[in-house]
Amino acid sequence: MSLVNCQNRCAKYDKILLGMLLLCNFLPLTIFKYYNFINDTFSSLVGIIGISQIFPKYDFLLPIGISFYSFQAAGYLIDVYRKEIIAERNILNYSLFIGLFVQIAAGPIGRSKDLFPQIKSSSYKFRPYDIVLGLRFVLWGYFMKVAVGDVIDVYTSAVFGNIPFHSGITILVASIMFCIQLYCDFAGYSYIAYGCGKCLGINLINNFNRPFMSQSVTEFWHRWHISLSTWFRDYLYIPLGGSRCSSLRKNANLLITFLVSGLWHGASYTFIVWGGLNGLFQIIEKKIGDTNLKKRHSGLTGMVRCLITFILIAIAFVFFKCQNIYDALLAVSKFLLPAGKLFIPMFSIIIPCVLGAIIVILSDILQEKNNGNFMFLSNKNVFVRFATYIFLVMYILSLGVLGGGNFLYFQF
Amino acid sequence: MLKKITYKFIVLLLLLVISDYIIGKVLKELYFSQKSDEYYTATVALEKQTADVLILGSSRAHYHYDPAIITDSVNGTVYNAGRSGYFLVYHSAILDIILERHIPRVVILDVTPYDLNYKKSDIYDRLSVLLPYYSDHPSCKRIMRKCSFLEPIKCLSNVYRFNGIVFKALGNQKIDENCNNGFEPVKGIVSQPFDDLDLGISSELDDKLESELMHIITQCKSNNIRLVLVTSPFYANVQKTNTLKRIDKIAAENRIPYLNYLNKEEYKDSTLFFDIDHLNAEGAKLFTSNFSHDLIQVLAQHK
Numbered sequence: 001m002s003l004v005n006c007q008n009r010c011a012k013y014d015k016i017l018l019g020m021l022l023l024c025n026f027l028p029l030t031i032f033k034y035y036n037f038i039n040d041t042f043s044s045l046v047g048i049i050g051i052s053q054i055f056p057k058y059d060f061l062l063p064i065g066i067s068f069y070s071f072q073a074a075g076y077l078i079d080v081y082r083k084e085i086i087a088e089r090n091i092l093n094y095s096l097f098i099g100l101f102v103q104i105a106a107g108p109i110g111r112s113k114d115l116f117p118q119i120k121s122s123s124y125k126f127r128p129y130d131i132v133l134g135l136r137f138v139l140w141g142y143f144m145k146v147a148v149g150d151v152i153d154v155y156t157s158a159v160f161g162n163i164p165f166h167s168g169i170t171i172l173v174a175s176i177m178f179c180i181q182l183y184c185d186f187a188g189y190s191y192i193a194y195g196c197g198k199c200l201g202i203n204l205i206n207n208f209n210r211p212f213m214s215q216s217v218t219e220f221w222h223r224w225h226i227s228l229s230t231w232f233r234d235y236l237y238i239p240l241g242g243s244r245c246s247s248l249r250k251n252a253n254l255l256i257t258f259l260v261s262g263l264w265h266g267a268s269y270t271f272i273v274w275g276g277l278n279g280l281f282q283i284i285e286k287k288i289g290d291t292n293l294k295k296r297h298s299g300l301t302g303m304v305r306c307l308i309t310f311i312l313i314a315i316a317f318v319f320f321k322c323q324n325i326y327d328a329l330l331a332v333s334k335f336l337l338p339a340g341k342l343f344i345p346m347f348s349i350i351i352p353c354v355l356g357a358i359i360v361i362l363s364d365i366l367q368e369k370n371n372g373n374f375m376f377l378s379n380k381n382v383f384v385r386f387a388t389y390i391f392l393v394m395y396i397l398s399l400g401v402l403g404g405g406n407f408l409y410f411q412f
Numbered sequence: 413m414l415k416k417i418t419y420k421f422i423v424l425l426l427l428l429v430i431s432d433y434i435i436g437k438v439l440k441e442l443y444f445s446q447k448s449d450e451y452y453t454a455t456v457a458l459e460k461q462t463a464d465v466l467i468l469g470s471s472r473a474h475y476h477y478d479p480a481i482i483t484d485s486v487n488g489t490v491y492n493a494g495r496s497g498y499f500l501v502y503h504s505a506i507l508d509i510i511l512e513r514h515i516p517r518v519v520i521l522d523v524t525p526y527d528l529n530y531k532k533s534d535i536y537d538r539l540s541v542l543l544p545y546y547s548d549h550p551s552c553k554r555i556m557r558k559c560s561f562l563e564p565i566k567c568l569s570n571v572y573r574f575n576g577i578v579f580k581a582l583g584n585q586k587i588d589e590n591c592n593n594g595f596e597p598v599k600g601i602v603s604q605p606f607d608d609l610d611l612g613i614s615s616e617l618d619d620k621l622e623s624e625l626m627h628i629i630t631q632c633k634s635n636n637i638r639l640v641l642v643t644s645p646f647y648a649n650v651q652k653t654n655t656l657k658r659i660d661k662i663a664a665e666n667r668i669p670y671l672n673y674l675n676k677e678e679y680k681d682s683t684l685f686f687d688i689d690h691l692n693a694e695g696a697k698l699f700t701s702n703f704s705h706d707l708i709q710v711l712a713q714h715k
Contacts, residue, residue: 128417348579386424390431397432397571398439398578403537 018081022074029070032060037267067264068107069098071231076112078235085112093119102196106189108205108227118202130198136377137195142400143392145188148356150401152181155353159343160321163331167340171331175314178321180357183211186225205230209372210364215305217281217312219293228264232257251286255279265320270328274319281312352399436570442581443544443574448588450495451544451581457493457594458506458545462514464488467594468503468628469522471496475690476522476644478700479593485704486711488517492594500527501535501558504624505542507631508551518638518711521628525643525674528622528655529615536560543573597693602647602685609648609688617654625659629666638711641670644699645679647688669710671703678702 030038036057043053076097080087088094096119103110159166159174166174190207197204205227214220221229233242240253255276262275297305315332322328344350366375376388396402446452457466465488467477473494482490493506503521510516536558546552546567556563566572588596632639641663643656656672663670673679684695691699 128414132417346580346583348583351579382420386427389424390427393428394431394435394571397569398435398575400575402566402572402575403540 014081018077021077025070025074025077028063029066032062032066034263034267035060065105065107068109069104071228071264072109073098075109075231075235079112085116088112088116090120100197100202102193102200102202103204106186106193107225108190108193108207109231110204110227114203114205125201127201130201134195134198134200136374137191137198139195139389139392140374140377141188141191141193141195143188143396144184144191144360146400146402147352147392147396148360149181149184149188151349151352151356151399152177152184153401154349155345156181156321158345160327160331163322163327163334166334166343168334168336168338169340170343171318171334172338173342175318175321175331175335176310177353177357179212179310179314179317180360182317182320183208183224184356184360210368212310212361213306213364213368214309215297215302216285216309217278218285220309220313221278221282222293228261232261236260251283254282258282269325270319270322273325273328274316277316277319278313281316356399432569432571436574439571439574439578439581440544443577446581446584447586448591449580449584451577452584452588453493453591453594454495454506454541455545457491458509458549459513461491461493461593462489463491463593464516465490465518465520466510466516467492467494467520467522468507469494469520470499470524471690472524472644473520473522474594474596475598475686475692476696476699477520477703478595478597478696480595481697481700482704482707485708486518490593494522494594498538498541499524500621500624500628502538502541504627504631505539505552505555507628508555509542509545509549511631511635512549512551515635516637518640519628519632520640520642520707522642522644523625523655523659525611525646525650525653525656526615528617528625528658529612529653530618531621535618535620540575543567543575544577546573595696597696598686598690600686600692602682602687604647604688606680606682607648609646609650611650612653612655615654617658622658622662625662629662629668633666639668640707640710641668642703643670643672643674644703645673645676645684645691645695647679647682647685650674669713671706671710673699673703 039053039055039057042055046054076085076088079085088097093116097110097112097115098104100110100115156174156178159170160178163171187208194204194206207226209223209226211220211224214223237253237257240256241249242253243250245253256279258275258279259272260275262271262273262278265271265274296302315335318331318335319325319328322331363374363376367373376384379385379388443451444455446455463479465479465482465486467473467479467490469477471494474492474496475494477492477494479490479492493510495502500523507519539555539559540563542552542555546556553564553567556567629639631637641659643659656674659670662668678698679695684691684698686692686695
């Protein structure tokens, strides 16, 4: 009895300690990223009863990657608490786990169970083939980011920078292009990070798995930003009860998880709405459709499902892109009733946008049919591989935005 | 295994170098075969024109100064090397490149009321537009180092020098009948009302931009070129900015004529403007006539 009591007391203290450590872990993130948002929200609420802004506003410079390494550290704390791993005693190993340069800026969010064995392994072997594989991913990542994502940004920024001016059809096209831009920007970075890790002999999580081949929003979130969605699944959704509860509770858990995910992306109501929409679409899907991830629909049904999923994701991403709710609602209202004349800038801008998007989409389709392997980059024929490398390098040099674009996910 | 990979890597590197050379040559041919638009007018300015009077400036120079009218007044050839979206750093760079092969008698530099204002972004970033001229102009190599110390390494790639030009160059194969020695008249009338315009009354000035202006002045002095600074009209009541005050001072200290056409009554006419900072064809004609008359007097006074 006293042993049970002691174990219960220890478990209680462990829980309190975990809570305190998580609080310390998330405190810098809360201050740097959410202080002004919380302050503005609080001020709006007290403003209703006539009280003006109580706390001052600060213009914090957001430390790069804070959202990513804060979550990585939190995951480690929870894994130790759950006794899934042993607490790391070596400060250098822990520092490397948190500060591994390939993933510190914008993920992928690593797991202690995956990274610590690799970091602590004493049997590292220099494998030249890993460098070849790694450089392939780096090349493809640079192509996606610099030659497609940054090029499309020229068009989407012009449209979303002046939503009232542009027609519905233009907003529709820009929304579609923005989805591809965001994918190329983030997946491009993730491939570069993955490839660099591979060169160093470290296997990181592959963050993207051809998300636009998804046939449901549920499937989309198993293919998009995988490290974040699995983090939320393991450390928020499942602790809330996951799907092992009543239908109402399950839906609430899903919605809460996605609202928090939206908030993770940015301290703004637009991101919360974006997260909420993604949660809502999945709840509706579960009610009306077949979301069995193991079952893929082929032929016309499959294509229609992909298209519907893409449209739903594109609608949600409008909130992701817009600066405020009003712009987002205006854009969505125009998007849903596309009319008017399409804004076509100079063909020297539109052709590289469309060409790049087509190459990426076709590559994903071929990769999907090829069990996840690159059709050309990983082709058995050395001439095909070399021709692909040369094509990608020359494309990046001639058409890529080489003057220093922005990684969209660096802002998180 | 390592030997095989190394061998393949060397073969790939060789193929990349050869591809870069061949594709670079094709892109160079494409770039220099253009017959219209900004790349073409820049090439003419840098490599072909031998005008007595050279006009430098942004879009305000490009749309405002009609060489045909100035030619009649000064009795010499005129070339308008104004370029939309490019300011002091660019003008300083192209003057260096032009002076390698030709020395004009007069340089007219159109300065804006915000030319010396401090900018958060990298002021040398836009010089990458001169990369196509890298291999043929020694001063271009020196200029490119201002962009980044890595630029000379990047320029080892022939394709990199022609980054972003492909589709634009393909569309510029027809001669632009409208273009007259770099000048492009625009049609249209401004819809905004005439109002006050603050272009940075209290803006901090950038030392680097000032040094680029001084470089232009020094180059002109050392090559015996008559430099004239001009601020062409706006369709607005422009407050005197820190840039304008500084330019006044620099012009006085260096005994350079400075013609300021801001806030003049005759330009408070909407039919002369395409938008608040650009004259249309009608406005350009009027302005160039007035300017030519003033230019002759100024050149006679400042001998």
